Amino acid sequence: MTMADQENLPERGAPVARRAMLGMLGAGVAGVAAAPWLQRGWENFLGAASQADPTGLTGVLPNPGGFRYYSVVGSVPRKDARTYRLKVNGLVDRPRTYTLDDLRALPQKRLVRDVLCTDGWRVADTPFEGVLLSDLLDAAGVRPEGKAIYFTCFDGVYTESLTLDQARRPDMLVALKMQDKPVSHEHGGPVRLYAAPMYFYKSAKWLSGITVTDEVIPGYWEEYGYDVDGWLDGADRRGDAQAA
């Protein structure tokens, strides 16, 4: 059964996907461990599997690439340079909608940090590159009553938040690249947030909206008890901390 079929048959698709996935595991793990060049395919497979199986089974699968693919919804529309839009609005003087080319034309910043999920997995030294969130906020002109940022995603469900001070840090990116390649669909492309000093759940994938609000509106996981400030252990928590 192809992915396209599963999307048309959401009720019946998940069990089939789960069985197919477990079947592939036996053959897959050893093969991938012995053949690092297949990793890309394995990651794509995990991405596809998590799309077909939002119940989280993929969260327990080993992934030699380090990343585990997360989506709280079963399928996310694909966006490209023609269809992608990022809205910056809320308590700002100059609301604006950016295309992917608009974002590419702005100064880009590259950061290399360890990525950590609250589940315990870590991927060392992962490069992210994109536009400083603070540049977009400056361009929009945050009004004095603006105190926080609310992020929305084109999966239609996931949300995140930052205080304005956190958002203005020089290690908060609207990322266009991850691992020195355009952010893939599975990783939240074409544009995702990269909140470097925080747990990876703060880095909203499939970013579609940046709204300035007068207070923090807790994001998706935070409604389930995750810390609204997702600071990593040892992070310099100052609002204006340097991205050293």
Ligand SMILES: Nc1nc2c(c(=O)[nH]1)N[C@H]1C(S)=C(S)[C@@H](COP(=O)(O)O)O[C@H]1N2
């Ligand atoms: N839109 C959206 N963003 C999201 C998530 C999600 O489910 N949906 N999961 C978060 C969590 S818990 C993690 S660990 C990372 C995973 O990113 P990855 O799939 O690129 O590894 O994305 C974060 N951003």
Ligand SMILES: [Mo]
């Ligand atoms: Mo996560």
